[in-house]
Amino acid sequence: MIKPIPFRLNGKRVSLTTDDGRMLLWALRSDLALTGTKFGCGEALCGACTVLLDGEAVRACSVPLKAVAGKQVTTIEGLAKNGRLHALQQAFLDHHAFQCGFCTPGMILSAYALLLKKPRPTRDQIRQHLEGNLCRCGSHVRILDAIEAVASRKGGAA
Amino acid sequence: MKRRDFLLATGTVGLVLWFPLEGSLQAQESERTAARPGYPKDFNAYLRIGPDGRVTCLVGKVELGQGAMTALAMLLAEELDVALERVDMVMGDTDLCPWDVGTFGSLSIWQFGPVLRGAAAEARAVLLQMAGERWSVSAERLQVKDGVISVIGDPKRQVSYGQLVQGRQIERHLEKVTVKPVSAFRLVGKSVARKDAQEKVTGRAKYAADTGLPGTLHACVLRPPIHGAKLQRVDTGAAERIPGVRIVREGDLLAALHERPDLATQARRVIKADFSHPEAGPDDTSIFDHLLKTAPPAQLVYEAGDLRAGARQATRTLEATYLNSYVAHAPIETHSAVAQFVDGKATVWASTQAPFIVRTEVARALGLPTQKVRVITPYVGGGFGGKSSGPQAVEAARLARAAGVPVQVVWDRAEEFFHDTFRPAAVVKLRAGLSASGRITFWDGQVVGAGEREAKPFYAIPHQRTTSAGSWQGGNPPGMHPFGIGPWRAPSANTNGFARESHIDALATLAGRDPLAFRLENLSDPRMTRVLNQVAERFRWAAKPAPSGRGVGLACAVYRGTYVAAMAEVAVDKATGQVQVKRVVMAQDMGVVVNPDGALQQMEGCITMGLGSALSEEVRFKGGDVLEKNFDTYGIPRFSWLPKIETILIDNPDVPAQGGGEPAITVMGALLANAIHDAIGVRLFQLPMTPERVKAALAHG
Numbered sequence: 045m046i047k048p049i050p051f052r053l054n055g056k057r058v059s060l061t062t063d064d065g066r067m068l069l070w071a072l073r074s075d076l077a078l079t080g081t082k083f084g085c086g087e088a089l090c091g092a093c094t095v096l097l098d099g100e101a102v103r104a105c106s107v108p109l110k111a112v113a114g115k116q117v118t119t120i121e122g123l124a125k126n127g128r129l130h131a132l133q134q135a136f137l138d139h140h141a142f143q144c145g146f147c148t149p150g151m152i153l154s155a156y157a158l159l160l161k162k163p164r165p166t167r168d169q170i171r172q173h174l175e176g177n178l179c180r181c182g183s184h185v186r187i188l189d190a191i192e193a194v195a196s197r198k199g200g201a202a
Numbered sequence: 203m204k205r206r207d208f209l210l211a212t213g214t215v216g217l218v219l220w221f222p223l224e225g226s227l228q229a230q231e232s233e234r235t236a237a238r239p240g241y242p243k244d245f246n247a248y249l250r251i252g253p254d255g256r257v258t259c260l261v262g263k264v265e266l267g268q269g270a271m272t273a274l275a276m277l278l279a280e281e282l283d284v285a286l287e288r289v290d291m292v293m294g295d296t297d298l299c300p301w302d303v304g305t306f307g308s309l310s311i312w313q314f315g316p317v318l319r320g321a322a323a324e325a326r327a328v329l330l331q332m333a334g335e336r337w338s339v340s341a342e343r344l345q346v347k348d349g350v351i352s353v354i355g356d357p358k359r360q361v362s363y364g365q366l367v368q369g370r371q372i373e374r375h376l377e378k379v380t381v382k383p384v385s386a387f388r389l390v391g392k393s394v395a396r397k398d399a400q401e402k403v404t405g406r407a408k409y410a411a412d413t414g415l416p417g418t419l420h421a422c423v424l425r426p427p428i429h430g431a432k433l434q435r436v437d438t439g440a441a442e443r444i445p446g447v448r449i450v451r452e453g454d455l456l457a458a459l460h461e462r463p464d465l466a467t468q469a470r471r472v473i474k475a476d477f478s479h480p481e482a483g484p485d486d487t488s489i490f491d492h493l494l495k496t497a498p499p500a501q502l503v504y505e506a507g508d509l510r511a512g513a514r515q516a517t518r519t520l521e522a523t524y525l526n527s528y529v530a531h532a533p534i535e536t537h538s539a540v541a542q543f544v545d546g547k548a549t550v551w552a553s554t555q556a557p558f559i560v561r562t563e564v565a566r567a568l569g570l571p572t573q574k575v576r577v578i579t580p581y582v583g584g585g586f587g588g589k590s591s592g593p594q595a596v597e598a599a600r601l602a603r604a605a606g607v608p609v610q611v612v613w614d615r616a617e618e619f620f621h622d623t624f625r626p627a628a629v630v631k632l633r634a635g636l637s638a639s640g641r642i643t644f645w646d647g648q649v650v651g652a653g654e655r656e657a658k659p660f661y662a663i664p665h666q667r668t669t670s671a672g673s674w675q676g677g678n679p680p681g682m683h684p685f686g687i688g689p690w691r692a693p694s695a696n697t698n699g700f701a702r703e704s705h706i707d708a709l710a711t712l713a714g715r716d717p718l719a720f721r722l723e724n725l726s727d728p729r730m731t732r733v734l735n736q737v738a739e740r741f742r743w744a745a746k747p748a749p750s751g752r753g754v755g756l757a758c759a760v761y762r763g764t765y766v767a768a769m770a771e772v773a774v775d776k777a778t779g780q781v782q783v784k785r786v787v788m789a790q791d792m793g794v795v796v797n798p799d800g801a802l803q804q805m806e807g808c809i810t811m812g813l814g815s816a817l818s819e820e821v822r823f824k825g826g827d828v829l830e831k832n833f834d835t836y837g838i839p840r841f842s843w844l845p846k847i848e849t850i851l852i853d854n855p856d857v858p859a860q861g862g863g864e865p866a867i868t869v870m871g872a873l874l875a876n877a878i879h880d881a882i883g884v885r886l887f888q889l890p891m892t893p894e895r896v897k898a899a900l901a902h903g
Contacts, residue, residue, distance in 0.1 A: 069464075074461070081405070084615070085833055086615060121404075137403050142399075143267030144534070148403060171841045171844070180584045180811065183806070185806055185810075
């Protein structure tokens, strides 16, 4: 059904008037021109489109806009504050925890959601949490290293 | 072209002529490329020095994750003596960058590296000469530090590259410029930060689908349900009733276009189409017999000695057949392109490993000269050989011309699987003999389907013969493969490596020897011996004939001049057939290493990706349909699969930089097959070694 869909995107109020059955991914990438969120599979099987919805990691390709109305959405574009990288972004950079970079926004946001809930996860907990995020280049070890480095820091991450 | 040829071929010393940079450059480049299908000789094609001293490096290679953006910038910075931070990379733009064959085959450093170094070294020498003339000082009395030339012992006399060049193009060339010796490197050989890091962790990195031209329509192309089916009747009425949808038909292409990608997809879904039903071809179980029946005549790859003499020297003979299935590239970024057609010229942003090949493909499809096509390559979200051409770019260009607006084509995951150019399924038959003392006396190998790379064993075998029939490179009879095939990370070397190293291990078992000792006794190549010894030391390899029940194994390979040896430990659940890889140790000798951390990333990537092709990845198909539609059935490696990975780079300054993106993956199949055999006492002869195949092997002993 076409109707106005108000929500907060990276802290700012936005409202889209469109079919509320459309998926958040396309609203972000096309209607709102925020292309950091990636299309990889379209069926919530790869994690490349992971964003935060009220603090929970969700697959934007499979979340209809009607489920977004009135909520807060955080994308990779909303993570750095005042030009300063988030600790997770800095850790991914320092550890070279990516190659092609296509899965990276989804990886970082999945990790971000984990650390919001559980600031000091173990390596095994990080591994389990990221099981649904696919990386074809094989940066897995470095991704775990990067997240673990942030998680083990005093006071946690987020 | 070898570096030496490149340098000797450059023009003679001439007058200094200044040309404005704007304008004529593109025309010159087109002429150069058209006239000589190789790398341009003029160093200006590869670099520009700005008035601020920043250097723009132009290369036809692309960044698909392998780190070429960083490693090539390092080579240029090293030879030019500028800081790495001052180098800006422009990659894969056919209007701006010098021609290139494509980013594959581990060629970027190994083959193109010397070309770029030569260009930078010549530019540096010319700049030194120009500075010397300014002060009437010979070039030997000058030094360069971070792009600033000064007179040795007289630091007041200094001039920066930027001041010297003043934003213009240098029209002077030198003969016989030498590149730096390895001993003089200050940057190459050190691990540096990736140049693409900032953009990739912030989501600012642009891929083809992020181009965002105003007015772009997203196109969903109508696809046949099975390979070989032809469109017979189509009804687009329901699709056209969706507001904003345009149906565009251009020859055999029919697509639904919409400003919003998801609405274009919705429109395609409601197109009613009837397709013909071609006769069913082979499926994923009958394919191996089909390959043997349809393969072209075998070609001789290598022959030495006399197989019959070798057979007479043998006291034991071992014969086996090794199989591997079709494997998909499955990059997380599907094939994507945006095309714009303005004033008779097409501009295409494409996710591709080969922008110059795509330029030719698009020009041919549109009936245009190549100068009327520009291909721009943003970051590529993984390739692995699967983006070696640009069918999606051709689709976008044809539709953009027909629609009169920019058109974007992004394949969905099912299209990516259906239209992938898979690693070919293959059959490798090996027969080898052992002498009483455990030496391999003969080797008789026949490869069908894969291709010949690394089919000839590198062991010291007096009598041997290897043939190959059919290849990933093409030349196969129609119908041999029921769909597209092509290069997949280290093409054919994966298949041949799996067969060779499995067979070597089986021979070691037959000889009752420890598999490491058996290899060392049958090798005469010191580089291979060294990588094996290094990896054994780190792994703490304890010699024992296999199967020992410990679940340890090893394999080694050479590919593109790079030597790799690896050892692994696995645990096999005999009830479920599940294999968990616990530890992989790998050593690599790739000659001079440009960016060690980059090289290690490639080794780690090969190990991780190799878990998939060894243990789970296979394309199932039936009646022309590719049954893999998404990642729910096609299982690529996940975090829970990870072994402990330990990598060793062997410093070998005596050998020029070799290939690094692919060699390490060629050991993975046999490495795990050998470790599984050591664990359960049964050998698996087919990749991938799925739980079902492990259980079946256990059941049949």
